[in-house]
Amino acid sequence: MTELTISADFMRDLIEKLRAVMGREEEVMPDIGGNESDDEGPATWQETPGDLQLTELRAEIDALNADHKHELVALVWLGRGDFSADEWAEALALAEERHDGPTSRYLLSHPRVADQLASGLEELGFSHVLQDGLY
Secondary structure, X not given: OOOOOOOHHHHHHHHXXXXXXXXXXXXXXXXXXXXXXXXXXXXXXXXXXXXXXXXXXXXXXXXXXXXHHHHHHHHHHHHOOOOOHHHXXXXXXXXXXXXXXXXXXXXXXOOOHHHHHHHHHHHOOOOOHHHHOOO
């Protein structure tokens, strides 16, 4: 089984914080004249100037060591289907190779980042982390 160096408690807390930020977003979409239930959501996070919760979340992510940042990015890629669990080492290597700029900026550019992290954990066999916070 794949091992992660980032703590299970941190992963659970991060996903909860990301969901909290996403859950309070007031998403404003233009009326495109379709059925609201199948219209697309916004492609980016909508920020409020001076948002302390988002500022703290960015600082927390960017304070992680490089290995942890690469794991987060690779988990997002697994969660959105770019890689499989069998390709974990390749995903990590690519995350390291492509690391360019703040990891928080990259992660927060994905409106479904919390779900993608959770799906990535599931793909690796760690879905229980979200319940008990242990690997």
